[in-house]
Amino acid sequence: MADNLEALVDANGSETIAGVVVEPMQGSAGVIVPPHGYLKKLRSICDAHQILLIFDEVITGFGRLGEWFAADRFGVIPDMIICAKGVISGVVPLGGVIVRDSIYNEIMVGPSHLVEFFHGYTNSGHPLACAAGISAINVYESEGLLAKSSKLEIELEKAIHSLRDEAHVVDIRNIGMAVAIEFETRNNQISMRVMEIFQYCFDHGVMIRYTGDIIAIGPALVCDETEIEAIIETIRSAIRAIA
Amino acid sequence: MSLELEPFWMPFTHNRMFKKSPRLIERGEGMHYQTSDGHRVLDAISGLWCSNAGHRHPKIVQAVKDQLDELDFTAPFQSGHPKAFMLAEAIKKISPAGLNHVFLTSSGSEACDTALKIALAYHHSTGEVQRTRFVGHEKGYHGVGFGGISVGGIDANKKAFKASLLPGTLHLPHTHNLSKMAFSKGQPV
Known part of the structure; x- marks a missing residue:
């Protein structure tokens, strides 16, 4: 390449x-x-x-x-x-x-x-x-945040890849404290599905980012494992709630 | 709260849709925000990939408050203040070997355009004045200056400005191959 x-x-x-x-x-x-x-x-x-x-x-x-x-x-x-x-x-x-x-x-x-x-x-x-x-x-x-980030990366990777089999997920990419989930476009309307996922997450207390047909998360290095779990499970609920 | 939304032109936002149903963040601390209507929101994106130490880290807040008690602003041209030198040294200390000088800006967009100008000035100084083209990536994002969108590769960011981009910019294909790399953990093979 x-x-x-x-x-x-x-x-x-x-x-x-x-x-x-x-x-x-x-x-x-x-x-x-x-x-x-x-x-x-x-x-x-x-x-x-x-x-x-x-x-x-x-x-x-x-x-x-x-x-x-x-x-x-x-x-x-x-x-x-x-x-x-x-x-x-x-x-x-x-x-x-x-x-x-x-x-x-x-x-x-x-x-x-x-x-x-x-x-x-x-x-x-x-x-x-x-x-x-x-x-x-x-x-x-x-505060040793770089080392903390390296440790959290392992948890985040495991958690985010647990979404692999959810509906409409076509890819999951991760490195460090940066993760993206890519979805199939719905009805040729780019961003519509992920915008709804974003809104659901926000309404349920989690702010993520979306662009194109992708959602991204990048938690702060001061994050902990319960917060990672809360983020992932909210995204999971969002995916299941949205067509 | 009665807030007039229309005068503020929001960046990279669907202004019309947002202003019909705004989401306003008023407070932040650690991993959380509080919205204008009192809801607690977990910030899963560090603001916008920024707030790596969480929101309102007490040491950083205190440092800014202390600075305000000393000096608010001074001319950056032909004059200096110690903190700029201290920051440049702190950055130098953590940077890879050989990268020992720091030019400061107010944003990533400014930093990218600055880097492009430094590159051109460097080649100009060596006599290689014909070295004027840059290579970026498809899907690359380097801020929104004219230089940044020229080397960037996101078409929506360039569409209305194509006649005004840096001449001769080239783009590499991006490296994502969905059929071969889907669900890779970390770096794909």
């Missing part, structure tokens, strides 16, 4: 390609988990052609996969990591790009009294966001 990148590079000329941007696990599309070896192969093709590899870890970063980053989980180091969401535990808006030394150093050139990179936001490094981020990282470390 990663050979597709080689094919694209051959067809278009590697010398025109600046970078490859991928989510190590595609979250918004419904928890699409990379096959074994896929990211390693992307890394080696990028290396061969001096193409930058950029991991979008907005969802996968900060413990969602039981490690600080998917790069750690999958053993592949990109040239840049895009992050947000978990870095501040949602408390104050913040995002970041973590950059390899060689990229930074290449841009830090020219007369030193002049701006090197003409880019930045009014709220880059906002004091409240930084305070939240420093504290969130500290909480993840001091």
